[in-house]
Amino acid sequence: GGMEPFPPPTEDDEEEEDWLRPQSDGRAAPPAPTGPSKSLSARNTACRVIVHIDLDCFYAQVEMIRNPELREKPLGVQQKNIVVTCNYEARKLGIKKLMSVRDAKEKFPQLILVNGEDLTQYREMSYKVTDLLEEFCPLVERLGFDENFVDITEIVEKRLKLLQQTGCSQVCVSGHIYNNETINLQDTMHVRLAIGSRIAEELREAVHARLGLTGCAGVASNKLLAKLVSGTFKPNQQTVLLPESCRDLICNLEHLHKVPGIGYKTTKRLETLGLKSVCDLQAFPSAILEKELGVSTAQRIQKLSYGEDDSPVTPSGPPQSFSEEDSFKKCSSEVQVKEKIEALLANLLDRIHKDGRKPHTIRLATRQFSSTNKWFNRESRQCPIPPHLIQKFGKESSSIISPLVDILMKLFRKMINVDLPFHLTLLSVCFSNLKDLPSSKKGSIGFYLTEVSPPSASGNNVQETEDVSQGQAS
DNA sequence: TGGGGTTAT
């Protein structure tokens, strides 16, 4: 049959091998050689086909899978006093994301709430989705727990050639076409996007069949557009954007803040300049914009306002950091701080153990109470983890936990003067700078990299974390 | 407003 089975079969051909194999580590990859056999997606930015996959009310879906009784009932996922997300039964009743529990109960007192403060289940399901998408194609970039970008240019290219060989002139679109545009078979980009829509359908179907999750997809020629178009038909549907409707999509955005990449701060500054809409930004003199925001941001966001985005789909690979945080009304003694830290640490050590890599940096973050500006006043201190402790990460947590608590308490005292009264509303512990095992195995790639690597400018390439001048919190 | 994440400076 014409349908291809799910992981693309390793069938035929020459240079295919190149892109089918993800590098062992996506981000540590050396600068790409610009040879003649460079993959098309990286060479040609104008002709890409990108899918954005956005799971429907992700946390609520995970909870409904865990407890199917909740399926047909209005369900909210609660963190502290907030309903962070809810299923569609609840949305029908007017419950909104990030609504306070008070408002939600007022709207509908029988609303079922489950606590979603522990992200473990969501995180695990999230990576199952990403892993599944990676079976189709190595270029998968995560955005939060519930969104992924997939660069399917190469798959589309392969199917296009197949179609051309068989002389088949029929192309069928899956799902919606933005603005109800019609496909022009003479236009090769139209045909590519149509093929892209079939692949998007297959991705969504695989996610549903294998994991039981539904979601939306957007198909377009870059990440910005794919993301924007994926939301046009909302639960469990998909939409493809043809180039002719690009303007339409971008100009229909009611506000600058809706453009991914233009956040709270830059929206405020743009408003200061008198800009209100995306069209305002398109028409604004670039020289003035550059003076206000700096050349790089100015040029980037002005391109975004035209729907242009040449940023690549960067494979996320394994996480760069592991963190856990807890917020509360009040924490005001060192003893309380220590208790909170111990709880955060226990879960983190478990996660790091399962990951297998070793963190080389540890960070503590706090939020201090302040009546004005309650959000955003976070501070942090970090330091390298002493080498003798790094080794112990794989083993039982019993021997490593108390030295880590000691380090974290030192970092805490560095941030907070404990001789004065304090009032914390959040504590967060983060492990980062993750490395594979010390790995001095002969014959492994690590052997050659560590032994042959040239001396750094400082003349020391071993254990140079340089996070903090003193080496450790003191 | 939660409990996470990323990259750039």
Next chain:
DNA sequence: ATAACCC
């Protein structure tokens, strides 16, 4: 270490 961005 912070600031911006994303969910």
